Amino acid sequence: MASGLIALLDDVAALAKIAAASLDDMAGQAAKAGSKAVGVVIDDAAVTPRFVVGFAADREVPIVKKIAIGSLKNKLLFLLPAALALSLLAPWAITPLLMLGGAFLCYEGAEKVLHALRPHAAEPQAAAAEEGAKDAVALEEARVASAIKTDFVLSAEIMALSLATIPESSFWMQAVILAVVGVSLTVLVYGVVALIVRTDDLGLAMAAGRFGDGSAVRAIGRGLVRGMPGFLKLLGTVGTAAMLWVGGGILLHGLEGFGLAAPAAAVHDAAAAAARLVPPVGGAAGWLVTATVSALLGLAVGAVLVPLVGRIAMPLLERLRRKPA
Numbered sequence: 644m645a646s647g648l649i650a651l652l653d654d655v656a657a658l659a660k661i662a663a664a665s666l667d668d669m670a671g672q673a674a675k676a677g678s679k680a681v682g683v684v685i686d687d688a689a690v691t692p693r694f695v696v697g698f699a700a701d702r703e704v705p706i707v708k709k710i711a712i713g714s715l716k717n718k719l720l721f722l723l724p725a726a727l728a729l730s731l732l733a734p735w736a737i738t739p740l741l742m743l744g745g746a747f748l749c750y751e752g753a754e755k756v757l758h759a760l761r762p763h764a765a766e767p768q769a770a771a772a773e774e775g776a777k778d779a780v781a782l783e784e785a786r787v788a789s790a791i792k793t794d795f796v797l798s799a800e801i802m803a804l805s806l807a808t809i810p811e812s813s814f815w816m817q818a819v820i821l822a823v824v825g826v827s828l829t830v831l832v833y834g835v836v837a838l839i840v841r842t843d844d845l846g847l848a849m850a851a852g853r854f855g856d857g858s859a860v861r862a863i864g865r866g867l868v869r870g871m872p873g874f875l876k877l878l879g880t881v882g883t884a885a886m887l888w889v890g891g892g893i894l895l896h897g898l899e900g901f902g903l904a905a906p907a908a909a910v911h912d913a914a915a916a917a918a919r920l921v922p923p924v925g926g927a928a929g930w931l932v933t934a935t936v937s938a939l940l941g942l943a944v945g946a947v948l949v950p951l952v953g954r955i956a957m958p959l960l961e962r963l964r965r966k967p968a
Contacts (some may be wrong), residue, residue, distance in 0.1 A: 687801075689882025713794065716834065746894065746948065845867060850868060
């Protein structure tokens with residue numbers, strides 16, 4: 644009896660070790676998969692604060708919460724099943740879809756650059772969409788819906804990039820890893836966004852002496868209030884750069900997957916050369932070259948797509964939408 648119990652305990656211990664190893668493997672793969680989407684995550688965090696501009700302070704966090712819930716639904720209810728279905732039924736389609744998403748990021752980034760250089764060229768789409776919102780509740784719902792639509796595209800890129808990073812494994816392993824990536828990145832992004840949108844209120848409270856009457860506290864508070872507009876502008880610039888370098892990088896890797904390895908190889912060689920020139924910061928120099936070249940490629944592709952979308956695709960879609968059944 645005792646020997647049987649000892650054998651059973653040994654089996655339980657062995658199963659526990661296997662389970663722990665599997666959990667460690669899942670966590671490691673989820674971290675690796677999530678890291679590949681870091682550029683899109685930066686862009687997501689940079690884009691979202693603009694959707695809460697103009698609302699009362701007590702509505703900022705609730706709005707961010709609504710957008711975060713919508714983002715989770717995007718990832719878990721729509722994109723996760725779609726990614727798993729692609730992995731099972733049409734794995735060949737993952738790279739073309741990734742490249743399509745990369746091209747969209749290039750388009751969005753180039754459009755933001757164009758609008759920054761020529762503000763009068765920006766079409767007031769957001770204003771038109773909100774023109775019918777006569778009260779704060781309707782305006783809030785319109786902003787949240789717009790933010791969730793924007794998030795859907797960025798979340799699709801996150802899930803697709805994560806799926807492409809996961810090595811061949813079981814269906815359930817892929818499902819768990821994608822779910823972990825989706826939930827953790829959503830919490831990270833919208834947690835950071837909530838902190839950003841509340842920073843100016845924290846600064847006002849500090850400047851008003853609610854956290855003590857010390858001059859240093861008040862000075863820090865005033866600095867936070869004055870610095871937030873510039874910080875948000877910088878964040879938007881970083882988000883645009885992230886769009887371009889991620890979009891360009893996706894296109895480079897996609898071409899490599901289709902047998903056109905020369906562009907990606909040239910970028911790799913340039914990054915390696917830069918790393919050799921400055922060994923103390925070789926890794927950073929190599930990354931900077933890769934990101935810069937990818938961003939320039941993204942900007943070039945986006946510059947071609949902007950007039951094509953604005954002058955051909957959008958009018959055609961509008962014409963089809965208005966065509967009577």
